[in-house]
Amino acid sequence: MREGQAPATDQSAAQELDALLTGIYGAMNCNLFNSELPGIQVQFTSGARYAGVTQVCNGEVTGILINADTIRGDSTEARADYLAGILLHEMIHVYCIINGLPHYEGGKHTPEFIEAAADHGLFYDDFMNTNFLMADRAEILK
Ligand SMILES: [Zn+2]
Numbered sequence: 001m002r003e004g005q006a007p008a009t010d011q012s013a014a015q016e017l018d019a020l021l022t023g024i025y026g027a028m029n030c031n032l033f034n035s036e037l038p039g040i041q042v043q044f045t046s047g048a049r050y051a052g053v054t055q056v057c058n059g060e061v062t063g064i065l066i067n068a069d070t071i072r073g074d075s076t077e078a079r080a081d082y083l084a085g086i087l088l089h090e091m092i093h094v095y096c097i098i099n100g101l102p103h104y105e106g107g108k109h110t111p112e113f114i115e116a117a118a119d120h121g122l123f124y125d126d127f128m129n130t131n132f133l134m135a136d137r138a139e140i141l142k
Pocket of ligand 1: 089093104109
């Protein structure tokens with residue numbers, strides 16, 4: 001593919017995937033956060049160093065980027081779990097931001113973040129300080 005100029009079909013397919021991702025965000029926001037989180041756009045990206053990132057401008061959450069390159073797992077279901085885990089992780093950041101809770105300091109997730117994660121269906125895994133596992137897939141993805 002030539003740089004900077006994606007074919008029209010790829011463009012609309014990407015927009016469709018972003019719309020699906022934003023829809024999943026909305027469903028998880030309703031199920032897990034009582035729709036407390038802001039209605040923001042969630043988009044796939046690639047080539048980044050992170051798995052996911054919450055975008056903030058002037059203290060306001062503006063969006064979430066999910067790095068499609070980092071999604072892993074040896075089955076479609078495992079990859080779906082991984083994707084949902086990344087998205088939920090970023091949603092915990094959003095939750096902390098809108099509630100004025102410290103969430104990331106000195107290269108580490110804060111105790112407040114870890115507590116909020118546990119309250120919303122993510123188990124904290126000490127490894128690398130960034131690994132979070134979904135507590136109950138059936139509950140979270142219902
Ligand atoms: Zn994080």
